[in-house]
Amino acid sequence: MAQYVRGPSAVAIIRLRNPPVNALSFTVIEALEDGLKRATADPSVKAVVICGENGKFSAGVDIHTFSSAEETRRAGLPAFISVIESTEKPVVAAIEGIALGGGLEVTLGCHYRVAHVQARLGLPEVTLGLLPAAQGSQRLPRLIGLPAALDMITTGKHIPAAEALKLGLVDEVVEGDTVEAAIRLANKVIGQPLAPRRLSLRTVPSLPNADAVFSQALARVKKQAPGYMAPEFCIRAVRAAMELPFAEGLLKERELFTVLLTSGQARALQYAFFAERAVDKWTTPWGTSWKSASPQPIRRAAVLGLGTMGQGIVISLARANIPVVALEQDQEHLDKGRKAVVAVLEREASKMKKGTRAPDFHDPARLQFTLDFKALRDVDLVIEAVFENMALKKEIFRKLSEICKPSAFLCSNTSALSIDEIASATRRPEQVIGTHFFAPAHIMRLLEIIYGRQTSPTTIATAVRLAKTLKKVGVVVGNCHGFVGNRMMFPYGEQAVFLLEEGSTPEAVDKVIEDFGFKVGPFRMSDLSGLDVGWSSRKEQGLTGASVPPGTPARQRGGRRYSPLPDILCEKGRFGQKTGQGWYQYEKAGGRTPKPDPWFHNFLAEYRATHHIKTRFIDQEEILERCLFPLINEGFKILGEGIASGPEHIDVIYLNGYGWPRHVGGPMLYASTVGLPRLLEKLQKYSEAHPDVPSLQPSAFLRKLVAVGNPPLKEWMSYAGQQRNKL
Structure with a gap:
């Protein structure tokens, strides 16, 4: 797991060996610590180089350990990093390939860092719903300053070695043998004082506008990912580095990390990470895989x-x-x-x-x-x-x-x-x-x-x-109309329009969906993409309904409820941003900033009166459930039919193609979080209130899963084949 060897002259080399990416498991960390103890105890060793095997330093802590009770109980990696820094012999990190997450945090415990020109460095924990909790949130701002540290930690981005050098994150960048370069540097610094190189003894470089920097960072992450806890917690951890002594900052880092680790968001983001790897495995209903x-x-x-x-x-x-x-x-x-x-x-x-x-x-x-x-x-x-x-x-x-x-x-x-x-x-x-x-x-x-x-x-x-x-x-x-993504979007958009008929507004619906975590609600998205896109498709299929005669509470087509509202807007030339008017109004054709449209609100009132629709107040809970639950229900139909190989496939589609908030993990994981019995109960309630809306009628597969005891998501597909055989 870690190889200890005597290098040339007085330098010992500790080499990480845990292919393919030298992940930092508990066993690896223990082996590293053992190697460092041996180097410290050996009087002939004057300096140490830590490197990775096969051209990679380390991709960080093994993600499978994030949810283990042992991880939260043991000091583990943070304690080892403190041991590195306190060593009385200079320790140099030789960074090749990648130094990510815990891998980069190990290098921050070292006194010097040498990187290959093609290496990439980063703290991507935020993408998994966490923060760098092996002292990274406290060490990095002390090394490279507040703005750069906030950017790296809150985005999780990987930066190239050249940029790392400019930031002061590494001391040298080399094109040749990185380990040899690290050995040369180690020999050069033998005997030099190490206190200036120990980040725990430094303070964060002062900024006269530090409060403004934090405020701007907070505003940015709230805009980019509403409701996402990890970026905000990262900011709080970095602020602790500025305001607290190092030891107290570490306690705050651990406290914030523990809250995130036990949150549903971290579970959802880690699920999303593994789901993207699971979609490589697919099957068809007739046995091909x-x-x-x-x-x-x-x-x-x-x-x-x-x-x-x-x-x-x-x-x-x-x-x-x-x-x-x-x-x-x-x-x-x-x-x-x-x-x-x-x-x-x-x-x-x-x-x-x-x-x-x-x-x-x-x-x-x-x-x-x-x-x-x-x-x-x-x-x-x-x-x-x-x-x-x-x-x-x-x-x-x-x-x-x-x-x-x-x-x-x-x-x-x-x-x-x-x-x-x-x-x-x-x-x-x-x-x-x-x-x-x-x-x-x-x-x-x-x-x-x-x-x-x-x-x-x-x-x-x-x-x-x-x-x-x-x-x-x-x-x-598999093949069906709309496939997976667009097929599930139809009831989502349909319900959003029905909510307008019944008493809501575009602003209210969009706010609820955006507060849930979507960057753009259904009506802002419709204006952005153009109302005429869907209108053209409906006209080609003979599905428009602007000419449906008024006079009944429910406009129907083929026995099911249909709203002609989008068609009417298109007939009036209101295509969204491209025309300056749609569900919202814009400052001009091609404008980007939506504003409530008094004309549309008046038109909506007249429309309701024409069709004898009695309006009511619709609360946020109903808006969210009426939009999302039919979408999820369609996902269960897709699973039951074998169109998707598993719930992970649906979730990956929605996370990467439809803006579903990653910290919620995808529609099917969200369904398992809500609980299938509650989902079924709500759909039945809404279906009884709106019997002419098929998308609200619970799918047979959802009913099956509830009947067999609400199994966890990973077991759903074992029941799907049984369900198809009965349908």
């Missing part, structure tokens, strides 16, 4: 359609060094798409590290823009990114089936349309798959991967590998 799949290499890809989404997909492929052919229908759209793509890529290339050769995005072997379908003959994979029209997509796939080589995979960036119907237009349905990117495609992490009835395991595995290559989180799901 990731175990039977072998991905094929993608040496050259193509994107068909250079609208906003297609542009983002081209950028993503080019970033990943996959040669791309970009196809459009006419010269005007091709030129517009080319200009947008190249502008982004060249802007990113200009920010590359000095001395790094920038890719040539004008080289057609790397990035080719064309109007010629024949240019797709030799690509390994095509991603179609035209607008949502089934007839158009089938026509394109029919043509792709004829032109592309037999081994090419055919992907559709559809957000809702049937993959099976698209595949029916080809001679190779087993090689057709949905790759639903999220806008903007070159920024959003999520890639929803949709298999059809005939999609082969190889095709699925290839799409999953592509997601990894693009540095995206790929989640494999």
Whole structure:
């Protein structure tokens, strides 16, 4: 776990050995402490170097120990770091690869730090709902000052070695052998006084505007993640470093950490961390799984359609060094798409590290823009990114089936349309798959991967590998209208509008959802994305209802409640931010700041009177439950049908594609936190009050789980197959 060796001259080397990332388990920490004791006791040793094996220092404490009772009982890592600092022989950290979390905190106990130029350093505990509790919140501000320490600790970002050097976090950055450089430094400082290098003896560098710095940091984290405890607790811990002696600051750090550790938020964030690793494992209802799949290499890809989404997909492929052919229908759209793509890529290339050769995005072997379908003959994979029209997509796939080589995979960036119907237009349905990117495609992490009835395991595995290559989180799901993410969003948006009919306002609904943790509520999001987007889709499917005759309390279509409110706004040209008016009003077309709209409130009152709707006060609890519980209920239907392989898959989709607050862990984890019996009870209550709203009727799978005793989330899927057999 830790190797102790005598280095050259008078330097001992303690090497971390716990592959793959040298995580700091209890056993590793004990071995490190034993090595340091041996070095201290050896009179021939004058200095110590601590390093990691296989080009990595340490990724920090093993996350599996965060929730253990032993972790909270033992001093563990903090005590060892104090031992390092109190050593009378200089200790130098040789940082290669990564020094994260507890790994970086170990280096802060050392007297000197040397980093390789490619190393990255950070304290990412906040992303797991925690704070750096092995003295990191107290040592880092003493070393690099308040503003930089607050930024690192509250964001959890990883910084490169060059930036660490500028901040004073490391003493040297080297391009060669880091351990050799650390040994040279250790020999140089033998005999020099160590008190100035002991961070526990320092005070935080004073700032005349320290209160303003803390206030700004607090305002920033509250805006970025409303209701998220960890960033605020990180700020409180850093403030303790400024206001309290070191020993008292450590007590405050431990106190704050314990509160976070026992909070539901830390559990949710750690669940999210592991859920993203669990989605690599997928199964289909007919028994196919990731175990039977072998991905094929993608040496050259193509994107068909250079609208906003297609542009983002081209950028993503080019970033990943996959040669791309970009196809459009006419010269005007091709030129517009080319200009947008190249502008982004060249802007990113200009920010590359000095001395790094920038890719040539004008080289057609790397990035080719064309109007010629024949240019797709030799690509390994095509991603179609035209607008949502089934007839158009089938026509394109029919043509792709004829032109592309037999081994090419055919992907559709559809957000809702049937993959099976698209595949029916080809001679190779087993090689057709949905790759639903999220806008903007070159920024959003999520890639929803949709298999059809005939999609082969190889095709699925290839799409999953592509997601990894693009540095995206790929989640494999089955084929149904809207797939997983958009299918669950429909009842969420539907209920939000029903709440307006019954007496609420856009401002009230958005506030409740944003207080829950979403950055943007349903009506602000609708204005941002454009009301006309959904209207166009509804018109194409014949689903608009602006012309439904007034005069009844419930407007219905096909026996179910339907609100024509969004359709009416669109007929009046109120598309949201792009027109300056939607659910809110804006200072101008394209404005970004929503304001309550007196016209809309008057219109809403007239609408209710026309349809004889008796309004009532709707409290925050009902708003939250009416919006979120039907969404979650749809998730249970999806699990029961086998569309998603597990609740983690749904949660990862919502965390990475729909802005669900990470500190709540995703809709399905939230359901388990609320308790399935309570969820069922509430849905039954709302369903009885609104019998013409199918999304409020509890799913059969939810009823099954409650009937078998409300099992924990990890056991849900063991009942899903049983449920499908009965349906």
